[in-house]
Amino acid sequence: MRDVAVIGVGMTKFGELWEQSLRDLITEAGMKAIADANLSGSDIDGAYVGTMSAGKFVGQEHIAPLVVDMAGLSNTHIPAVRVEAGDASGSVAFREAYLAVASGAHELVIAGGVEKMTDVSSSQMVNIQSTSCDQEWEAFFGASMSSLYGMMARAHMHRYGTTREQLAAVAVKNHANGVLNPNARFKFPIKPEDVLKAGMVADPLTTYDCAPASDGAAAVILCSMERARKFTDKPIRIAASVQASDTIALHDRRDICTMDSVVLAAKKAYAQAGITAEKVNLAEVHDAYTIGEIMAIEDLGFAEKGKGGIAAASGETALTGRIPINTSGGMKARGHPLGATGIAQIIEIVDQLKGRAGGRQVKDAKFGLAQSVGGTGATAVVNILEGGL
Amino acid sequence: MTVPRFWREIPQRYNLIGSKCGSCGTVDFPPRTICPHCRRKSIGKMEDIKLSGKGEIVSYSIVREAPEGFEIQVPYAMALIKLDDGPTLTAQIVDCELEEVKIGARVEAVFRRIQEESKSGVIYYGYKFQLAMPQVK
Ligand SMILES: [Zn+2]
Numbered sequence: 019m020r021d022v023a024v025i026g027v028g029m030t031k032f033g034e035l036w037e038q039s040l041r042d043l044i045t046e047a048g049m050k051a052i053a054d055a056n057l058s059g060s061d062i063d064g065a066y067v068g069t070m071s072a073g074k075f076v077g078q079e080h081i082a083p084l085v086v087d088m089a090g091l092s093n094t095h096i097p098a099v100r101v102e103a104g105d106a107s108g109s110v111a112f113r114e115a116y117l118a119v120a121s122g123a124h125e126l127v128i129a130g131g132v133e134k135m136t137d138v139s140s141s142q143m144v145n146i147q148s149t150s151c152d153q154e155w156e157a158f159f160g161a162s163m164s165s166l167y168g169m170m171a172r173a174h175m176h177r178y179g180t181t182r183e184q185l186a187a188v189a190v191k192n193h194a195n196g197v198l199n200p201n202a203r204f205k206f207p208i209k210p211e212d213v214l215k216a217g218m219v220a221d222p223l224t225t226y227d228c229a230p231a232s233d234g235a236a237a238v239i240l241c242s243m244e245r246a247r248k249f250t251d252k253p254i255r256i257a258a259s260v261q262a263s264d265t266i267a268l269h270d271r272r273d274i275c276t277m278d279s280v281v282l283a284a285k286k287a288y289a290q291a292g293i294t295a296e297k298v299n300l301a302e303v304h305d306a307y308t309i310g311e312i313m314a315i316e317d318l319g320f321a322e323k324g325k326g327g328i329a330a331a332s333g334e335t336a337l338t339g340r341i342p343i344n345t346s347g348g349m350k351a352r353g354h355p356l357g358a359t360g361i362a363q364i365i366e367i368v369d370q371l372k373g374r375a376g377g378r379q380v381k382d383a384k385f386g387l388a389q390s391v392g393g394t395g396a397t398a399v400v401n402i403l404e405g406g407l
Numbered sequence: 408m409t410v411p412r413f414w415r416e417i418p419q420r421y422n423l424i425g426s427k428c429g430s431c432g433t434v435d436f437p438p439r440t441i442c443p444h445c446r447r448k449s450i451g452k453m454e455d456i457k458l459s460g461k462g463e464i465v466s467y468s469i470v471r472e473a474p475e476g477f478e479i480q481v482p483y484a485m486a487l488i489k490l491d492d493g494p495t496l497t498a499q500i501v502d503c504e505l506e507e508v509k510i511g512a513r514v515e516a517v518f519r520r521i522q523e524e525s526k527s528g529v530i531y532y533g534y535k536f537q538l539a540m541p542q543v544k
Contacts, residue, residue, distance in 0.1 A: 168468030
């Protein structure tokens, strides 16, 4: 396996984008990534696109060749692969692209992610989001994705003494970061009481504990590290890319306060990168729900198990803290277009490692980590990127 | 969204039938055709087992933004229930005040209407759980 680099990135704004269709979104993101990498486009020899549920949201399947077609590349006839892994679809697309280049099977690959979510009704949205849970034995009985995360939150509070205020601190921090991100959906600060007093979605989670369903797309370009310097003087190396799985249903897990898939992926990723959690300078983690971020920082080794809430409330994970988490604003403030999220996380890490993250820049960052979860943890992906090479 | 036809005809939903591995004795619900512990050794040795339907709440949440088909039931309690027989499942807790739903509470299975498909009027049945009667000592 050879070393692989990210040489270009591009994304749309995330939000409720009435005027843009799914194809408009992914084409815009892809074109920006191609321009960022100083390519013409015709040198790309493979495409991977993550989308969770384009068929249910906009009635379109067979997304991958469509995307290549819309980018004006149909005459290159390159293989185009759609990847689906719940809301980890983008991260898995990224990993598939990485493996394609690392193995030598492909030279220059684009990995994208897209979701056009806001055209459906709110109860349809609840249904579609829960399709990455067990449909026959969770959703059939009335469980929504929010209620399953609500159960994780309730168990974490019961066992470790995690509080509603600590959950709220995650949302407050991510909004503060979102203010500094031009591509974020929510660019306004919030207070703890805004989270605590918002309407309940699934106790103990309020609207402000949940990332907003959004429209958006993101794309990155990968090639071998060896070739990367032809395109950029700041190639970002993929130091590790690891994926793990677990039972589809939350009720079959060993423990609902730990995602074993994340723990395992992180352990393998640190080994592949040859580093420990202490060497990571910043991380983008799966905060589809605030409890998700608290469990993530524990499972990734940034906080002791059960102390994630304390870490969030004490400022350790803030932009200026010991380990800045979700500098982009996370899914909470940047927005969560399911398939696009994993790629957007990679873009934030790349921008940080290149020193072009503007007002939210983390100083002298060398290693950045992106962690993504599909459903309630049946898929987990951990990618570690290295800059300053 | 319509519920796929094969879902309606899952009898385990009505009578809480799980599977027991003939090799290691592990009980699973929903029933499995292969034991995750014994894998190949368990093939052909998985037996049906009727579960007691008694258990304890592991965690819960109150659903206030419902999926399609459940809108008229909100707010309702969803819980993970660890059955005395071993497996854990997901179900609604009914016939009580929402404040009475607690981690550690003893519950037992009842059979109820689960959801109604508004377009076709088809009704789906299955298990829900209620708080167990306090034991007289
Ligand atoms: Zn067995």
